[in-house]
Structure formats: C-alpha cells, structure tokens
Amino acid sequence: MKCAAKPPRKPLPAGIAKVLKRLHYPLGVMLQCVRWYVAYSLSSRDLEEMMAERGVAVDHSTIHRWVIKLLPVFEKAMRGRLRPVGDSWRMDETYIRVRGQWKYLYRAVDKAGHTIDFLLCARRDTAAARRFFEKALAGRGTPKTVTVDKSGANRAALQALGAQREIPVEIRQNKYLNNLVEQDHRAIKRRVRPMLGFQNFRCARIVLGGIETMHMIRKGQMLAPKGRRASPAEQFYALAA
Known part of the structure; x- marks a missing residue:
C-alpha cells in the first residue's frame, strides 16, 4: 500500500544521521511510524500490527525506541521554522x-x-x-x-x-x-488517551513534544517555501532534511 507522502531521500544532516546510526531499519519505515504515533490515536502495539500487515516485522518496543530517539530532533528542528505568533x-x-x-x-x-x-x-x-x-x-x-x-x-x-x-x-x-x-x-x-499514561517523566516530555510539534504543523505554524503548499505529512518529513 502506497502512502500519501514519502519521507525525503536527501542526505541526512549530521544530527539526525547520528541518532539513526544504531537503528537498523529503513528510514522511511521509521519516520512513518514516528509520524503516525504522534499524529493519530494509535498505540505502539497498533503500529506493530499495522506494519505487519504491510510486510514489515517490527516489535512495539522497537517503535517506541524510534519515537524516543527521533522526536527530540524533530522538535528542535521545528522550533527553528515556526511562524511568528500574536502578542x-x-x-x-x-x-x-x-x-x-x-x-x-x-x-x-x-x-x-x-x-x-x-x-x-x-x-x-x-x-x-x-x-x-x-x-x-x-x-x-x-x-x-x-x-x-x-x-x-x-x-x-x-x-x-x-x-x-x-x-x-x-x-x-x-x-x-x-x-x-x-x-x-x-x-x-x-x-x-490511548497511551494509558506514561511510564516515566522523560518519555512523557519527549512524546508530548512530538505531539505538540505535529499539532503546530496541522495548524499551519511551520514556515514553508513561498509558492509551495505541502501536506502536514510532507512538512513533518521535511524536518528530517
């Protein structure tokens, strides 16, 4: 099944490349799982089942590890691309x-x-x-x-x-x-709500940062090149470029 938007194939910045160094899965699979996790009311076990239907065998704990490692990178990148706010x-x-x-x-x-x-x-x-x-x-x-x-x-x-x-x-x-x-x-x-509570404060802070990042993208708060209208999924993946 094809997705509406695909993660970028450009060379990765040093920061995200370092994070991905020990994560031995295709970049597209990891970014898609992370985006779905913060964008929709899904648990990591839901994502494990959904990826299995697409022929990708990945444990829910592995997906959670991707979330914890990658979301801080996305949040940091988003803060440099935010539109001004009102007073x-x-x-x-x-x-x-x-x-x-x-x-x-x-x-x-x-x-x-x-x-x-x-x-x-x-x-x-x-x-x-x-x-x-x-x-x-x-x-x-x-x-x-x-x-x-x-x-x-x-x-x-x-x-x-x-x-x-x-x-x-x-x-x-x-x-x-x-x-x-x-x-x-x-x-x-x-x-x-589907997460049924967080197990520790650090994970809560990271995941909430990712959810807030996706929420801001959906509200149109991310700066984009003039004349180009990107979907929320494309904007999220652009944070890795």
Whole structure:
C-alpha cells in the first residue's frame, strides 16, 4: 500500500544521521511510524500490527525506541521554522498522568489559536508557572497581554517576571477568554488517551513534544517555501532534511 507522502531521500544532516546510526531499519519505515504515533490515536502495539500487515516485522518496543530517539530532533528542528505568533496570549495548564500520578502540562496559544509554547512540570505552583513563562518569552517574544484563569500561581509568576521589565505585561484573569486554550488542550489529550499514561517523566516530555510539534504543523505554524503548499505529512518529513 502506497502512502500519501514519502519521507525525503536527501542526505541526512549530521544530527539526525547520528541518532539513526544504531537503528537498523529503513528510514522511511521509521519516520512513518514516528509520524503516525504522534499524529493519530494509535498505540505502539497498533503500529506493530499495522506494519505487519504491510510486510514489515517490527516489535512495539522497537517503535517506541524510534519515537524516543527521533522526536527530540524533530522538535528542535521545528522550533527553528515556526511562524511568528500574536502578542495576546492565553495560558492554562492541563493534567497528564505519569506513573499513576498527575503532572501538569503548561500551554499557551495566541488569539488566533496558534501554539506559543508548552512545558511539562511535576508540580503546579508559582515556580513551575515561572519556568514556563521564561521559556515562552525567550523563544517567542514578549506579549502585550496574557490571559490566565483564577490561579494565583500563574498571576504571581507573571508579576515577578514583569517586575524585571521596563514595560510589564498586562495580566487578565478571565476564564471565558481562556476558553481558546482550554479547547486546544483537547487535541493533545485526545492523542494521549490511548497511551494509558506514561511510564516515566522523560518519555512523557519527549512524546508530548512530538505531539505538540505535529499539532503546530496541522495548524499551519511551520514556515514553508513561498509558492509551495505541502501536506502536514510532507512538512513533518521535511524536518528530517
């Protein structure tokens, strides 16, 4: 069965070539499995069965190893190809289960719904909120306004950062204005649900980074050459080129 989009056949950059050095499968098979894993509600066992139907014998644990090794490369490449975002942000956190315990995925989108940044934290407090804002501000610029919920921790983190700047960020606390980011959480939670929780924090962070990367591609946030319209699959594979 042919796929709609095929991974690139160009020579690989040194970074991804180093990652692939000990992975003894065709590049196209590995990239396709990794993309399907972050794009659709599939488990690694689902992918094992699907690849077997295509004549490729691969264990689900091997697929998981590809995911963990390759996704950080894709996330890093994506951060260098993101379109600018707006200056009105909506920030919120959602729950992610790791080894039977709830952890917290901090996320922010602009008023157009484009993802600004994300960060998985072990706790939900002022220190965690501040780490998230520092990461977002460093990578995506300074907004004019940030809308948060009624969480005092999020407000305190923004106020502490604002005290270090000449022009403080305007803080709005309005749960209705924050519906945009809360709705955007659903795309991430929908993909995470078949995984039935993560086994460790490191794997959770890597996989969530890959899911967020694919989500941003689908929302049209990846820069592409002018005059060329690539599918989400083609854009994902281009990150390996």
